[in-house]
Amino acid sequence: MAYPIINNIIPGLPKQAFRNGVGNYEGVVAHSTGSFAPDENQVKYFQNNWQSRQAFVQFFVDWDSIRQTSDLNYRAWGAGPTANQRYVHVELCQTHDHAQFLESYKRYVWVLAWILKRKNLGVFDGKTLVSHDYCSKTFRDTTHTDPIGYLKEHGKTWANLVADVNAEYSKIDTNGNYLSTAKTESVEKCKIQLNGIKLPITGFLKAGVSYIPVRAIAESAGGNVYWNQATKQVKVNDHDLDEHIIDGVSYAPARELAAALNLSVDWDQPNKTVKLSQA
Numbered sequence: 001m002a003y004p005i006i007n008n009i010i011p012g013l014p015k016q017a018f019r020n021g022v023g024n025y026e027g028v029v030a031h032s033t034g035s036f037a038p039d040e041n042q043v044k045y046f047q048n049n050w051q052s053r054q055a056f057v058q059f060f061v062d063w064d065s066i067r068q069t070s071d072l073n074y075r076a077w078g079a080g081p082t083a084n085q086r087y088v089h090v091e092l093c094q095t096h097d098h099a100q101f102l103e104s105y106k107r108y109v110w111v112l113a114w115i116l117k118r119k120n121l122g123v124f125d126g127k128t129l130v131s132h133d134y135c136s137k138t139f140r141d142t143t144h145t146d147p148i149g150y151l152k153e154h155g156k157t158w159a160n161l162v163a164d165v166n167a168e169y170s171k172i173d174t175n176g177n178y179l180s181t182a183k184t185e186s187v188e189k190c191k192i193q194l195n196g197i198k199l200p201i202t203g204f205l206k207a208g209v210s211y212i213p214v215r216a217i218a219e220s221a222g223g224n225v226y227w228n229q230a231t232k233q234v235k236v237n238d239h240d241l242d243e244h245i246i247d248g249v250s251y252a253p254a255r256e257l258a259a260a261l262n263l264s265v266d267w268d269q270p271n272k273t274v275k276l277s278q279a
């Protein structure tokens, strides 16, 4: 698991199936607690008060933990009967501290993504991922508008949350573990020379194309490297490059990078070396 989930299941809760059956939830409701307290306090409160409040949820998330208070295979009582028979509920514990918010938000995004991923539900705003606000406006069983106002207090919109959950969903497996970014293709390394001098860096060959590290070469040859936000590409001088990022290093085809830096390029096959030279 990317984040551990602390088991704080409240004993004696009712076990009611979702409308599509035990375990068959259709999505998740994102809440915020409305009170400024850590998850352990929320857990204690609901342990003692779920019957009188007629309320409990599956998860509470704060800045240092995720706690599960009820079985996610059964309904919780989080946003009225219409939502409860469809959705799992996750509560984000509120804080005025922005650094704490950011930590809790990461866990919130992860647990929301994982709940959807483990049933392969996808991330669909208003369908598989909904706010309590959405439930109130759509099903009219409740009047709560969380977590919209609380997210706003920390500079996030509902659209931000949906996008962040969507991005996280694509990065994790059904157990919530982050997918390995290990290279599946084996790459052959190549050497690099500039003006006849071997550089202390290597490139790699892929499908007959040699790729060389952009920043190191550009700096050696006196070029400027930019990130082009519009095209999401690395840009050297005025050229957008077709880059490959490996372990945080940006590589580009030797011919493209050489053109951007106004260098000539030769490929020395017997020595597997890219030979760059300034005119």
Ligand SMILES: [Zn+2]
Pocket: 030, 031, 032, 078, 079, 132, 144, 146
């Ligand atoms: Zn709520």
